[in-house]
Amino acid sequence: MRPLAAGMAVAATLAIAAAPAEAADAARGEQLYARCAACHALGSDRVGPRHCGLLGRRAGSVPGFLYTDGMKNSKLIWNEKALDRFLAKPMAVVPGTSMTYDGVLDAQDRADLIAYLRKADAGPECARR
Amino acid sequence: MSFLTMPNPAAARRLFLGQSGLVLSGAAIALLAGNDALAAKTQGGAATDIQILNTALGAELEAIAAYQLGAESKLLQKPVLDLAVTFQGHHREHADMLAKTVQKLGGKPVAAKAKYDFPVEQLTSQAAVLKFAAKLEQGAVSAYLGAVPLFGNRDLAKAAASILGDEAMHWAVLRQALGEVPVPSAFMA
Numbered sequence: 067m068r069p070l071a072a073g074m075a076v077a078a079t080l081a082i083a084a085a086p087a088e089a090a091d092a093a094r095g096e097q098l099y100a101r102c103a104a105c106h107a108l109g110s111d112r113v114g115p116r117h118c119g120l121l122g123r124r125a126g127s128v129p130g131f132l133y134t135d136g137m138k139n140s141k142l143i144w145n146e147k148a149l150d151r152f153l154a155k156p157m158a159v160v161p162g163t164s165m166t167y168d169g170v171l172d173a174q175d176r177a178d179l180i181a182y183l184r185k186a187d188a189g190p191e192c193a194r195r
Numbered sequence: 196m197s198f199l200t201m202p203n204p205a206a207a208r209r210l211f212l213g214q215s216g217l218v219l220s221g222a223a224i225a226l227l228a229g230n231d232a233l234a235a236k237t238q239g240g241a242a243t244d245i246q247i248l249n250t251a252l253g254a255e256l257e258a259i260a261a262y263q264l265g266a267e268s269k270l271l272q273k274p275v276l277d278l279a280v281t282f283q284g285h286h287r288e289h290a291d292m293l294a295k296t297v298q299k300l301g302g303k304p305v306a307a308k309a310k311y312d313f314p315v316e317q318l319t320s321q322a323a324v325l326k327f328a329a330k331l332e333q334g335a336v337s338a339y340l341g342a343v344p345l346f347g348n349r350d351l352a353k354a355a356a357s358i359l360g361d362e363a364m365h366w367a368v369l370r371q372a373l374g375e376v377p378v379p380s381a382f383m384a
Binding site: 098100101102103104105107109110111112113134157162164165166167168169 | 243246247249250251253254257258311312313314330331333334335337338340341342343344345384
């Protein structure tokens with residue numbers, strides 16, 4: 067195989083490996099969300115901002131929450147694609163973020179987490195807030 | 196001589212400590228409290244290391260406040276109350292050392308919030324308080340696990356890992372107190 071073709075084959079393999087293998091599972095995402103509990107909650111601001119209302123929200127926009135300049139100036143809108151990128155490597159996507167976390171490396175884990183956040187946003191805990 | 200071939204566990208432990216020179220918590224505390232070479236070793240990564248330490252400090256300060264809430268709730272009975280106060284003390288030690296290290300690196304440590312927004316309406320029994328504390332401790336283990344690889348200064352990574360070990364023990368003991376399997380898996384994420 068020529069080098070270029072070999073490189074493309076490797077890139078294609080990596081792309082397949084990075085994609086979620088199965089449909090997103092919100093129930094599994096809820097279990098994974100336990101990883102976030104030191105800093106985040108659905109309905110209240112903690113070390114990190116609340117997650118109710120996250121999908122569709124402009125980054126750095128929860129009233130009263132003290133964001134870093136990096137997050138305030140990121141111009142991100144938290145759609146599924148942006149969340150997936152950020153969760154994979156927070157400090158690379160938003161340099162200076164206070165989410166000093168290496169990242170959720172597994173694409174299926176990220177998809178499940180995002181599915182949980184979407185489901186939770188429509189659930190009772192977020193409805194109360 | 197192998198760790199496994201020692202005649203009894205106490206001898207094995209003495210051998211391990213004697214040969215490795217490691218008493219991890221002591222090493223971590225010494226590092227955080229008084230190593231004057233710290234800033235020099237961190238060099239260009241200091242800003243990132245300060246941010247990592249400050250995020251950890253913010254979480255530790257919140258944990259202290261959470262345990263205070265639990266201790267004052269009148270829901271915790273001895274010996275669970277003593278356990279909560281002991282764990283709160285550990286978090287105070289973590290916070291104190293993290294703050295000192297941030298200062299040593301030339302940063303400004305984050306301060307405790309004037310008010311924390313905890314789900315007090317859900318904390319109506321001892322079990323509920325323990326579950327809330329266990330959730331925070333599990334999250335803390337994951338947070339430190341996610342922070343350890345990011346430090347520019349590997350000594351800070353080692354110190355953070357020693358805190359991680361302490362938080363993992365808290366989590367296991369709280370699960371035990373709740374009647375749950377204390378160590379539910381071989382790996383943490």
